[in-house]
Amino acid sequence: MLDIKYLRDNLDTVKENLSRQKSNADFSVFSALESRRRELLGATELLKAEKNRVSALIGKTKDKSQVRGEIERMKEVSNEIKRLDEELKRVESELQDFLLQLPNPTEEGCPLGCGEEENAEVRHWGAPKQYSFSPRPHWEIGENLGILDFERAGKLTGARFALYRGAGARLERALINFMLDLHTQEHNYIEVIPPFMVNRETMTGTGQLPKFESDLFHTDDPDYFLIPTAEVPLTNIHRGEILAGDDLPCYFTAYTPCFRKEAGSYGKDVRGLIRLHQFNKVEMVKYCIPEESGEELQKLLANAEEVLKRLELPYRVIDLCCGDIGFAAARTFDIEVWLPGQGAYREISSCSNCRDFQARRANIRFRRTPQDKPEFVHTLNGSGLAVGRTLVAILENYQQEDGSVVIPEALRPYMNGMTVIKN
RNA sequence: GGAGAGGUGGCCGAGAGGCCGAAGGCGCUCGCCUGCUAAGCGAGUGUACGGGUUAUACUGUACCGAGGGUUCGAAUCCCUCCCUCUCCGCCA
Numbered sequence: 001m002l003d004i005k006y007l008r009d010n011l012d013t014v015k016e017n018l019s020r021q022k023s024n025a026d027f028s029v030f031s032a033l034e035s036r037r038r039e040l041l042g043a044t045e046l047l048k049a050e051k052n053r054v055s056a057l058i059g060k061t062k063d064k065s066q067v068r069g070e071i072e073r074m075k076e077v078s079n080e081i082k083r084l085d086e087e088l089k090r091v092e093s094e095l096q097d098f099l100l101q102l103p104n105p106t107e108e109g110c111p112l113g114c115g116e117e118e119n120a121e122v123r124h125w126g127a128p129k130q131y132s133f134s135p136r137p138h139w140e141i142g143e144n145l146g147i148l149d150f151e152r153a154g155k156l157t158g159a160r161f162a163l164y165r166g167a168g169a170r171l172e173r174a175l176i177n178f179m180l181d182l183h184t185q186e187h188n189y190i191e192v193i194p195p196f197m198v199n200r201e202t203m204t205g206t207g208q209l210p211k212f213e214s215d216l217f218h219t220d221d222p223d224y225f226l227i228p229t230a231e232v233p234l235t236n237i238h239r240g241e242i243l244a245g246d247d248l249p250c251y252f253t254a255y256t257p258c259f260r261k262e263a264g265s266y267g268k269d270v271r272g273l274i275r276l277h278q279f280n281k282v283e284m285v286k287y288c289i290p291e292e293s294g295e296e297l298q299k300l301l302a303n304a305e306e307v308l309k310r311l312e313l314p315y316r317v318i319d320l321c322c323g324d325i326g327f328a329a330a331r332t333f334d335i336e337v338w339l340p341g342q343g344a345y346r347e348i349s350s351c352s353n354c355r356d357f358q359a360r361r362a363n364i365r366f367r368r369t370p371q372d373k374p375e376f377v378h379t380l381n382g383s384g385l386a387v388g389r390t391l392v393a394i395l396e397n398y399q400q401e402d403g404s405v406v407i408p409e410a411l412r413p414y415m416n417g418m419t420v421i422k423n
Numbered sequence: 424g425g426a427g428a429g430g431u432g433g434c435c436g437a438g439a440g441g442c443c444g445a446a447g448g449c450g451c452u453c454g455c456c457u458g459c460u461a462a463g464c465g466a467g468u469g470u471a472c473g474g475g476u477u478a479u480a481c482u483g484u485a486c487c488g489a490g491g492g493u494u495c496g497a498a499u500c501c502c503u504c505c506c507u508c509u510c511c512g513c514c515a
Contacts, residue, residue: 045484055496059441074495370451
């Protein structure tokens with residue numbers, strides 16, 4: 001969410017920035033609401049001052065018959081205050097709705113552009129391997145090895161769910177442990193197991209609500225949502241809190257399943273593990289002081305890249321352009337892993353600096369010293385990594401002509417020493 | 424799910440229609456005192472949004488879990504909801 005004062009004073013800058021992001025917000029509505037709000041606030045405060053003054057006077061007067069007229073007059077003043085307050089409340093909630101719908105302006109330095117085509121490659125690591133045979137897609141490899149079963153998952157639930165079995169399930173679990181160990185033991189993250197369902201306030205804090213409710217799985221009673229990413233609970237851990245300066249930066253990592261409706265993606269990635277309603281992810285979230293968030297984003301990105309380096313999977317890093325960047329982010333780098341079965345790089349991590357956008361929504365602040373005024377923290381998040389897609393990358397990159405799959409060295413200690421998955 | 428007790432400043436805790444932004448204590452800040460430490464003494468100490476000032480001072484409004492209601496006036500009375508604790512039931 002944007003600071004209303006900042007927006008008021010920098011209307012044109014914000015308008016210009018957001019116009020690069022396909023936002024069609026109508027700022028004339030904002031200006032009208034804002035001036036009405038100030039008008040009402042002034043009027044109602046004036047009346048309240050009058051009411052407080054006269055009421056105190058009435059209180060001090062022993063003989064109430066002397067102030068009968070004042071009491072009658074205050075009755076009317078009270079009614080008028082009530083009327084103004086009701087309108088004020090309406091205007092404020094409309095303003096709030098407007099602000100909550102506005103995306104985060106993008107950072108200076110973001111590539112300009114409207115869509116995927118204008119994203120910029122920052123670097124790449126490793127080279128796609130040459131195969132003496134035609135590499136198969138992971139769903140064929142997995143089904144042939146009996147470690148992935150999409151048909152039965154469909155029976156149990158429906159399309160876009162997966163059942164892992166035997167070495168497949170073990171491999172997924174190995175990846176989770178491998179990633180968590182790396183981030184906790186070498187990258188200084190605190191491991192967390194958060195709730196997988198959260199309430200409306202939490203979803204609003206990170207920006208999923210109110211705009212993207214249709215992407216979320218929801219329970220009616222109670223009114224909860226399944227998390228679409230651990231970013232949601234992790235970033236909301238300190239919602240409504242004021243942190244001490246020495247608590248920052250603070251790093252959290254968590255493994256969680258993620259639930260997404262994937263509405264509007266019919267026909268896209270219908271086979272395999274790439275796009276599911278439920279998938280596993282290890283997430284990293286940081287809180288830091290404003291002037292350090294740029295550097296923290298680079299470190300976060302490096303932490304995610306390290307996973308792929310250790311698994312020896314070729315990847316590239318993409319700097320998302322203004323038009324492709326997500327709602328809450330000011331800057332985003334995606335990591336795309338090479339998938340031989342598809343002959344393409346596919347997203348496996350997305351690392352974002354949300355600056356104070358989520359902190360303002362979720363009211364997460366800090367004091368530099370105990371005497372200082374609270375300021376909003378900056379929040380960052382990144383996948384480290386999407387576990388299912390990492391398993392996809394392993395199956396496709398480590399496949400052999402006979403259909404077996406070699407286990408990357410780094411994972412073998414997590415696989416009880418297993419070196420290859422074969423029939 | 425049933426019964427009961429609660430939610431007040433950074434923390435503890437009093438207040439039970441007007442003199443309450445809220446006693447007292449702890450903590451914290453500043454000053455004094457003191458070989459050091461501890462103790463002691465004095466003063467100050469919430470947030471948000473406005474007005475005002477070069478800046479202070481000063482000043483208006485709101486905030487006692489949340490939202491409604493009664494009243495000239497609500498932390499205080501009434502209603503609804505949320506949360507915490509204790510006991511019972513159920514359960515991994």
